[in-house]
Amino acid sequence: MPTSLFDNRKSVIHRLNPVTKLVALLAIIVIVFAIPVWWVSAIVLVVVIVPAAVISGSGGRLLSLSLKILIPILLVLFIVQGLTFPGGETILWRWGVLKLTTEGLLFALGVGSRIIVLILASILLVLTTHPGQLMSALSEHGMSPKFAYIISSTLQLIPAFSDRANSILLAQQARGLSLKGSPFRRIKVMLPLLSPLVLGMFTDVEERSTAMEARAFGSPAKRTSLIPVPDTTLQRVLRWVFVALALGAIATPILMGIL
Amino acid sequence: MIKLSDVSYAYPDTDHYTLTNVDLDVPQGEVVGIVGASGAGKTTLAKIISGFIPHVDGGALSGRIEVDGINLPESTLAIAVSHVGLVIQSPFNQISGAKFTVREELAFGLENQGVEREEMATRVGEVAKLLGIETLLDRSPYALSGGQQQLVAIASMIIMRTPVLVMDEPTSQLDPGGTRMVFDVMSKLRDSGITLVVFEHKVELLREHASTVHVIADHQIVASGPARKVLSDPRLEKWAIGTTRYTRAAALAEEKSLLPKSTELPVSLEDSIDVFKGFKNLKKG
Ligand SMILES: Nc1ncnc2c1ncn2[C@@H]1O[C@H](COP(=O)(O)OP(=O)(O)OP(=O)(O)O)[C@@H](O)[C@H]1O
Ligand SMILES: [Mg+2]
Numbered sequence: 001m002p003t004s005l006f007d008n009r010k011s012v013i014h015r016l017n018p019v020t021k022l023v024a025l026l027a028i029i030v031i032v033f034a035i036p037v038w039w040v041s042a043i044v045l046v047v048v049i050v051p052a053a054v055i056s057g058s059g060g061r062l063l064s065l066s067l068k069i070l071i072p073i074l075l076v077l078f079i080v081q082g083l084t085f086p087g088g089e090t091i092l093w094r095w096g097v098l099k100l101t102t103e104g105l106l107f108a109l110g111v112g113s114r115i116i117v118l119i120l121a122s123i124l125l126v127l128t129t130h131p132g133q134l135m136s137a138l139s140e141h142g143m144s145p146k147f148a149y150i151i152s153s154t155l156q157l158i159p160a161f162s163d164r165a166n167s168i169l170l171a172q173q174a175r176g177l178s179l180k181g182s183p184f185r186r187i188k189v190m191l192p193l194l195s196p197l198v199l200g201m202f203t204d205v206e207e208r209s210t211a212m213e214a215r216a217f218g219s220p221a222k223r224t225s226l227i228p229v230p231d232t233t234l235q236r237v238l239r240w241v242f243v244a245l246a247l248g249a250i251a252t253p254i255l256m257g258i259l
Numbered sequence: 260m261i262k263l264s265d266v267s268y269a270y271p272d273t274d275h276y277t278l279t280n281v282d283l284d285v286p287q288g289e290v291v292g293i294v295g296a297s298g299a300g301k302t303t304l305a306k307i308i309s310g311f312i313p314h315v316d317g318g319a320l321s322g323r324i325e326v327d328g329i330n331l332p333e334s335t336l337a338i339a340v341s342h343v344g345l346v347i348q349s350p351f352n353q354i355s356g357a358k359f360t361v362r363e364e365l366a367f368g369l370e371n372q373g374v375e376r377e378e379m380a381t382r383v384g385e386v387a388k389l390l391g392i393e394t395l396l397d398r399s400p401y402a403l404s405g406g407q408q409q410l411v412a413i414a415s416m417i418i419m420r421t422p423v424l425v426m427d428e429p430t431s432q433l434d435p436g437g438t439r440m441v442f443d444v445m446s447k448l449r450d451s452g453i454t455l456v457v458f459e460h461k462v463e464l465l466r467e468h469a470s471t472v473h474v475i476a477d478h479q480i481v482a483s484g485p486a487r488k489v490l491s492d493p494r495l496e497k498w499a500i501g502t503t504r505y506t507r508a509a510a511l512a513e514e515k516s517l518l519p520k521s522t523e524l525p526v527s528l529e530d531s532i533d534v535f536k537g538f539k540n541l542k543k544g
């Protein structure tokens with residue numbers, strides 16, 4: 001039963017301050033989106049993400065989770081852009097109005113490489129970051145506890161809600177619902193199950209916020225934390241380096257435009 | 260400790276009152292039970308006593324509500340929750356979702372209050388021992404059974420040490436052993452001076468642990484009094500709460516003149532041992 005995405009290990013990556021990882025993630029996203037060439041993403045992937053994944057020991061889970069998300073996105077991207085890219089002239093293959101062009105494939109590569117970096121880096125952060133520590137670290141860095149709570153609880157609750165979706169499905173199957181047949185029929189059968197799930201989620205949110213308030217969540221006191229959040233001078237410096245790199249990445253296209 | 264006078268309440272966007280003219284008086288250091296059928300208004304009353312109505316749910320609330328010397332509707336929610344704790348009906352929703360282990364989950368409320376780390380650790384240990392969940396401390400709150408989750412939810416409120424604790428069906432997911440333990444914990448808390456209001460269906464256990472019981476039906480409090488008297492009231496059948504087999508057996512025996520009419524009907528096994536002593540005497544005589 002998946003109860004949390006967090007992959008509880010003791011690697012260096014796991015032990016980093018959550019804010020360091022969050023700043024790194026944001027810097028990486030800014031960099032690959034600010035400089036729109038596919039090899040920047042490739043460098044980030046080879047130099048940062050792959051080593052971090054290997055060191056963390058969570059590489060296997062990272063791969064299996066991200067492939068599930070990436071394969072359909074990339075397939076659609078390459079098929080649609082490769083075949084229908086408007087400016088495509090170098091034709092590699094043609095079938096009626098559809099033509100596979102080099103320009104289309106390069107465009108898909110540019111977009112696809114960034115999506116790969118975005119997804120891999122985000123999932124790696126979630127896999128290696130203790131949700132409770134994330135919340136404490138964020139509020140220690142001045143984020144409002146409410147906002148910090150929303151971020152860290154979302155990460156925890158997604159698996160909890162998917163468990164609940166499974167149990168709703170199971171309950172319906174126990175009552176004779178059949179999931180056999182064409183994909184179309186399966187979608188038709190599953191749609192009505194969404195409403196108990198979604199309605200349940202709304203009442204849950206209301207009740208949960210009641211329960212949170214009862215546990216002094218709105219308290220004006222300065223929060224403390226049961227589990228200490230590790231931080232080092234090196235990490236403080238690193239965070240500023242990431243910020244500088246991100247700013248540099250934003251400035252690069254502008255400077256190149258001027259020169 | 261808790262005083263409600265002439266309290267009526269209607270949820271927003273409804274044209275009827277869910278509760279009307281409720282009076283309630285709970286002295287300090289008592290366990291008070293409140294019973295009522297599904298939809299009778301138990302959760303609604305629990306939210307009124309703990310300040311969530313009117314501070315979170317809007318709607319039309321009238322009457323006076325005083326808990327631990329605080330006029331709740333005129334106070335703020337932050338103040339209210341420091342005087343009265345609420346264990347909500349669904350353990351799944353009581354759990355914050357922001358914590359990875361039961362240990363941290365229990366400390367969540369104390370973190371919000373800014374309690375020092377060492378004291379938090381001590382209090383987590385104490386409350387875990389009280390509810391027998393020490394072995395769960397390093398597990399994920401979501402990898403627990405419904406009953407274990409309920410114990411964690413109860414513990415997460417007890418640790419707050421509010422002078423008043425309101426529990427909305429706290430044993431709904433527990434096995435008989437767990438249920439008995441939670442009731443024993445309530446009695447322990449009462450002995451330490453805490454005032455408890457428990458919304459429950461388990462008539463026999465309420466008889467043992469609550470001093471006073473109130474019944475909600477038809478949007479009102481329809482019966483109040485000492486636990487044994489209220490819980491053996493034959494009208495409980497009509498109010499869809501039901502009486503115990505001991506009560507029904509004694510009532511039947513009375514009807515057949517096997518017991519004197521004046522007998523106070525039993526609720527628990529203990530009560531009925533006394534009552535049926537009379538039965539034996541009657542047969543002899
Ligand atoms: N947010 C709301 N808005 C409108 N009506 C509500 C709301 N919440 C509850 N009610 C109604 O108020 C009445 C009392 O509900 P309440 O939840 O207090 O009952 P309960 O005694 O706790 O029932 P249960 O034993 O099922 O938990 C019900 O008729 C219910 O439909
Ligand atoms: Mg209820």
